Amino acid sequence: MNCVVCHHTVSHGLTGWHSQCPHCRYEAATLRVSINVPQAHASIDEEAREASLKALRQANFAEIVDHARTYAPPGGRRLLDVGSAHGWFLEAAAPAFDAIGIEPDAEVGSKAAQRGFQVRQGYFPDALRSDETFDVIVFNDVIEHIPDIGSALRACHDRLNPGGILILNLPNSRGFFYRLSKLLVRLRIAGPFERMWQKSLPSPHLHYFDNQNLTRLLAGLGFSLVFQRELPALRAQGLKERLGYVGNPNPLVLWGQYVVIRCLIPVLRLFPSDIIVGIYRREG
Ligand SMILES: [Zn+2]
Known part of the structure; x- marks a missing residue:
């Protein structure tokens, strides 16, 4: 398999389904996608997982909408949210944009x-x-779930008006928790690494980028970087619900975890976050 960014041959990674590019550090997985398969909904509690992330996502979405207003072409109001899921981003964008969503999962959409x-x-x-x-x-x-990412990004170029912007909010391969999970899988503790790739979910992650190789991929497809930053992967707001979902029924243990992680949030801000957002302008 060749790297989607620099086209060199990728090397074997840390598990049978994981590979990484020795030149640009892009990472790939050959995990199976089973979205819209009836058992997919039954096999996981999708709603509980999403609810546990809602506060974090809404805070990050509000920030992304602010960036979209800053960098959108003057007077540009037409916004497309690909994979709009529960509509939380559409809701955040509605005051500033005429927003429409695309969602493959019929039930969620x-x-x-x-x-x-x-x-x-x-x-x-x-x-x-x-x-x-x-x-x-x-x-x-x-974007990290889409098998043919090159075709999807070329379609973005076709579908953007001149001066239009592409916003990618995605996991960061330089993130603290991702790198910790890579360390653990080397010690034969595979659970966290599998969870970072969403291995057991209907639509797992297939790509992992960092700021540099993502910008390089986009540059090769006719996009120039206008803005890039990390978004918090942990926020105090909603943290208890998130821990509760990961699942410890004992309330004392849950509170203990909450207090420890709540105190760690300022420390974790010193390390690269597990979420990055990049804004790219269509050239030509
Ligand atoms: Zn590469």
Whole structure:
């Protein structure tokens, strides 16, 4: 297999399904995607997982909408949210943009549509009309799940208006927790590494980037970097719900974990975060 960024041959990684590029540090997984398979919903408690992340996502989405307003072309209001899931980003973007979403999971997408958001069921870009273009296209925790990432990004270039921006919010391979999970898998503790890749979920992660190799990939596809930063992977708000979901029924243990992690948040800010956001402008 060749690296999607620099096209060198990738090396064997830390597990049978993981590989990494020795030249640009891009990482890939050959995990199976089973979205819209009926058992996929039954096999995990998707709603509980999402609810546990809601506070973190909403805080990060509010920040991303601010950046979108700053960097969108003047007067540009048309925004597309690819993989809009529960509609939380559409909700955050609604005051500033005419936002529409695309969601492959019919059940999740129809719930967001019932709440009044414009959501198309299907995949990007097939779910769009042939003449539809946008000023802003956003992928929140989505691009790392797409098998043919090169085609998806080329379609973004086609679907952006001149001067339009692409916003990618995704996991960071330089992040503190990801690197900790790589250390643990070397010590034969595979659980955290498998969870970082979402190995047991219907749509696992297939790619892991850092700021440099992501910008290099985009540059090769006709995008220039306008803004890049880390977003917090842990926020105090909603932390207890998140820990509760990971699942310790003992309330004393839960409170103990909460207090320890709450105190660690300022310390963890000293290390690279596990979430990055990049904003890229369509060239030409
Ligand atoms: Zn590479």
